[in-house]
Amino acid sequence: xxxxxxxxxxxxxxxxxxxxxxxxxxxxxxxxxxxxxxxxxxxxxxxxxxxxxxxxxxxxxxxxxxxxxxxxxxxxxxxxxxxxxxxxxxxxxxxxxxxxxxxxxxxxxxxxxxxxxxxxx
Amino acid sequence: xxxxxxxxxxxxxxxxxxxxxxxxxxxxxxxxxxxxxxxxxxxxxxxxxxxxxxxxxxxxxxxxxxxxxxxxxxxxxxxxxxxxxxxxxxxxxxxxxxxxxxxxxxxxxxxxxxxxxxxxxxxxxxxxxxxxxxxxxxxxxxxxxxxxxxxxxxxxxxxxxxxxxxxxxxxxxxxxxxxxxxxxxxxxxxxxxxxxxxxxxxxxxxxxxxxxxxxxxxxxxxxxxxxxxxxxxxxxxxxxxxxxxxxxxxxxxxxxxxxxxxxxxxxxxxxxxxxxxxxxxxxxxxxxxxxxxxxxxxxxxxxxxxxxxxxxxxxxxxxxxxxxxxxxxxxxxxxxxxxxxxxxxxxxxxxxxxxxxxxxxxxxxxxxxxxxxxxxxxxxxxxxxxxxxxxxxxxxxxxxxxxxxxxxxxxxxxxxxxxxxxxxxxxxxxxxxxxxxxxxxxxxxxxxxxxxxxxxxxxxxxxxxxxxxxxxxx
Numbered sequence: 001x002x003x004x005x006x007x008x009x010x011x012x013x014x015x016x017x018x019x020x021x022x023x024x025x026x027x028x029x030x031x032x033x034x035x036x037x038x039x040x041x042x043x044x045x046x047x048x049x050x051x052x053x054x055x056x057x058x059x060x061x062x063x064x065x066x067x068x069x070x071x072x073x074x075x076x077x078x079x080x081x082x083x084x085x086x087x088x089x090x091x092x093x094x095x096x097x098x099x100x101x102x103x104x105x106x107x108x109x110x111x112x113x114x115x116x117x118x119x120x121x
Numbered sequence: 122x123x124x125x126x127x128x129x130x131x132x133x134x135x136x137x138x139x140x141x142x143x144x145x146x147x148x149x150x151x152x153x154x155x156x157x158x159x160x161x162x163x164x165x166x167x168x169x170x171x172x173x174x175x176x177x178x179x180x181x182x183x184x185x186x187x188x189x190x191x192x193x194x195x196x197x198x199x200x201x202x203x204x205x206x207x208x209x210x211x212x213x214x215x216x217x218x219x220x221x222x223x224x225x226x227x228x229x230x231x232x233x234x235x236x237x238x239x240x241x242x243x244x245x246x247x248x249x250x251x252x253x254x255x256x257x258x259x260x261x262x263x264x265x266x267x268x269x270x271x272x273x274x275x276x277x278x279x280x281x282x283x284x285x286x287x288x289x290x291x292x293x294x295x296x297x298x299x300x301x302x303x304x305x306x307x308x309x310x311x312x313x314x315x316x317x318x319x320x321x322x323x324x325x326x327x328x329x330x331x332x333x334x335x336x337x338x339x340x341x342x343x344x345x346x347x348x349x350x351x352x353x354x355x356x357x358x359x360x361x362x363x364x365x366x367x368x369x370x371x372x373x374x375x376x377x378x379x380x381x382x383x384x385x386x387x388x389x390x391x392x393x394x395x396x397x398x399x400x401x402x403x404x405x406x407x408x409x410x411x412x413x414x415x416x417x418x419x420x421x422x423x424x425x426x427x428x429x430x431x432x433x434x435x436x437x438x439x440x441x442x443x444x445x446x447x448x449x450x451x452x453x454x455x456x457x458x459x460x461x462x463x464x465x466x467x468x469x470x471x472x473x474x475x476x477x478x479x480x481x482x483x484x485x486x487x488x489x490x491x492x493x494x495x496x497x498x499x500x501x502x503x504x505x506x507x508x509x510x511x512x513x514x515x516x517x518x519x520x521x522x523x524x525x526x527x528x529x530x531x532x533x534x535x536x537x538x539x540x541x542x543x544x545x546x547x548x549x550x551x552x553x554x555x556x557x558x559x560x561x562x563x564x565x566x567x568x569x570x571x572x573x574x575x576x577x578x579x580x581x582x583x584x585x586x587x588x589x590x591x592x593x594x595x
Contacts, residue, residue, distance in 0.1 A: 027156065028163040045187030046164070050156055051195040058199070069159070071166075076156045 008044050012052055014095060015042070017080065017088040020062060024079035027053065053078055061087050132165065132175045139183060146189070148197035157186065239281055240418035247274040247414060248407030255406070262307075263406070265321050268335040269303040271410045272342055275417055279346040282421065286349045298341045302334045302585055309589045325530040326589040333584025339364070340578045354564075357571035362486050363420055365431030365479075370416035378408050432487030436497070439480050443500060446473075446507035453514060467535045470515045474542040477508040481549060482570050490563045494556055502557060505550040512543055530592040534584060541580055545573050 003011075019025060019033050027049050034042055056062045061084030069075045080088070136158060143154045161182050168178035186192060250270040255263035263270075276295050280288065309330070311321035321327030346363065347356035382400050389396040484501060516539060519532075552569055555561035 026159075028160045045185060045191075046160060046182075047157060047186035047192040048195055050153065050160075051192075051199040054153075054196075055199050069163075071162075073159050073162060074155055075159045076152075 003042055008042060011042065012044065012049075013056070014088065014091040016049070016052060016056065017061065017084055017091065020078055020080040021085065021088055024077050026075050026077050030078075056084065060084070132179060135176065135179050136161070143189070146193040146196075148193050148200060150200075153196060161186065235418065235422040236282065237418060237422075240278060240414050241411075243274040243278050244411030244414035245407075247271045247410035250274070251406050251410045252403070261322050265306055265327065265331050266303065267331070268338045269299055269306060271413050272335075272338045273299050274410075275413055276342045276345045278414060278417060279342065283346065283348045291345055291348065291351075295341050295345050299338065302338060305585050305589070306330055306334060309594055311589065311594045324595055326592050326594055329530060329534050329588055330585045333581040333588075337578055337581030337585060340574060340581070343574075354568045354571040357574055358486060358567060361482055361571070361574075362429060362431070363417075365483050365486070366420040366429055367416050369430045369434070370419045371412060374412045374416055375409070378405075378412065382408075429487060431483045435480050435483040435487070439484060439497070439500060439504060442476060442480060443504040443507065446477075446504060446511060449511055450507060453511065466515060467519045467532065467539060470512055471535050471538050471542070474508060474512060474539065474546065477504060478542055478545060480504065481546075485567050485570060488563070490567070494559070498553065498557060502550065502553045505546055505553060509543070509546055509550060512539065512546075516540075516543065530588055530595070533592075534588065537580060537583075541576055545570075545576075 015034060015037075016030060019030050019037075022033075025033070027046075030053075031046060031049055053062065053064075057064050057078070060081060062078045063081050064076050064078050066074055067077050139161070140154055140158060143149055143157065144151065149157075161179075164182035164185060165175065165178040168181060169175060173181070247270070251263055251267070254266050254270050258266075276299075280292065306321070309321075309327075311324045311327040311330075322331060343357070343360040343364075344351040346360050347353070350356040382404055385404075386397045386400055481501060481504075484497065519536065519539075548569060549566070552561055552566050556563060556566055
């Protein structure tokens with residue numbers, strides 16, 4: 001199953017903020033974490049993460065700092081700001097409202113229409 | 122596997138060429154590419170650990186970054202300001218830019234922003250020097266010595282920026298030039314024919330010497346700028362480009378500075394405080410002297426950032442000036458009164474030739490030497506031909522008149538300049554024809570213009586040193 005482009009784009013900000021809420025991280029590690037958490041279902045091309053991180057930094061949701069990796073390579077680390085934490089909490093409320101609505105219109109058994117579609121009525 | 126590895130370029134070479142490719146996109150800056158590179162290498166490490174070779178891993182890692190166009194568009198959307206190149210005040214320069222947003226030691230103050238602090242200090246120094254001369258010897262003397270007082274600071278700026286290898290040699294040469302010009306300007310007894318002591322600038326030879334000192338010492342500054350390489354054609358062309366950009370910035374600064382000064386005077390006048398004397402006596406002279414340095418600093422700071430503007434102006438105005446010249450030929454033939462024209466004509470045509478030479482030089486300076494001749498090069502040939510034709514007509518007329526009325530300092534100076542420019546344009550026209558016929562390379566055109574620079578220096582030197590005594594300081 002591939003998740004649609006618009007949904008990926010909409011989910012990107014809360015997912016990235018959520019991962020940064022676990023502790024500071026850098027681009028590559030964030031992508032690895034997304035891959036692990038979604039078991040490879042939620043994917044976007046690697047490069048696109050960085051403009052997103054830059055946008056979050058410009059908005060003040062994250063701060064960044066250049067460090068060195070164990071291999072001695074320069075690496076840019078991102079850390080959630082207080083404002084970013086507030087934004088994350090807000091996004092979380094919004095997503096749970098959406099999730100709640102979806103949960104109600106899509107009951108676990110799929111609802112009458114789906115039952116109809118699968119010929120179980 | 123080992124021989125195959127030896128034939129394929131190493132990972133570092135692959136990454137380096139990928140970096141170059143990425144940096145061609147305006148929306149991506151060096152720190153962005155640093156970040157992407159760090160990511161790329163992490164990915165490569167991951168793939169290599171799972172058994173791929175380095176170049177396989179590299180290819181997949183690059184692929185996973187996404188299409189470069191999409192990526193660049195995404196960066197451009199986030200950093201739209203980058204498509205409008207800004208002046209970087211804290212850092213500047215490709216190698217310095219990393220200092221602000223990349224690991225590394227912060228730069229010392231005087232090194233930051235391409236040495237803005239040093240440029241400002243030198244600018245203040247130039248302003249104070251002008252005021253000192255004015256207090257010591259009066260306003261006319263300050264004007265007479267303007268090149269001698271201001272340009273040494275520009276030379277110092279270049280000495281500081283370039284750190285020429287043969288520093289003492291160049292310093293001694295430039296210093297000697299400044300001292301000789303200064304001595305000549307101030308020790309020659311310029312005197313108006315009616316005996317009034319209105320200052321050297323009221324005499325023709327004094328005014329010519331002042332103009333000569335500006336041009337000559339500017340070229341001397343060019344020698345300092347080029348450092349040890351002042352004989353090289355490339356270094357000279359670099360200074361020519363600098364001069365064009367500097368002139369554009371200087372005009373912009375003068376416009377804005379003038380407007381702001383007028384506004385200041387007006388605003389203070391509205392509350393009955395008269396600041397016009399202060400603005401006129403302090404702000405304008407010091408500001409103008411300082412602007413020389415600030416404009417020089419701007420050229421260096423923005424050199425890598427924006428398209429050079431002088432060649433752009435050249436492209437816009439070459440067709441118009443060509444039309445103007447052709448119209449002039451027609452008008453001169455129809456009217457046929459050049460011989461009776463007034464005596465300012467030669468000076469006017471000097472200016473026309475200066476404009477043509479400038480258009481030629483700046484269109485050469487921005488041209489890609491590898492391109493085959495195109496319509497613009499043909500247009501230049503038309504312009505050159507028209508300028509030569511008009512100037513020959515004028516020259517013959519003027520020589521006839523001068524034979525009648527004798528030589529004055531002004532006439533001789535403009536006649537000399539006219540001949541110098543005419544010789545330059547004549548040979549340039551031949552070279553241009555050769556270039557259009559693919560007989561000579563483009564480099565010959567460029568070399569001719571840069572090789573000609575010392576001729577201007579010699580003529581400027583003659584104006585300062587030889588003309589006053591020959592024409593009796595009148």
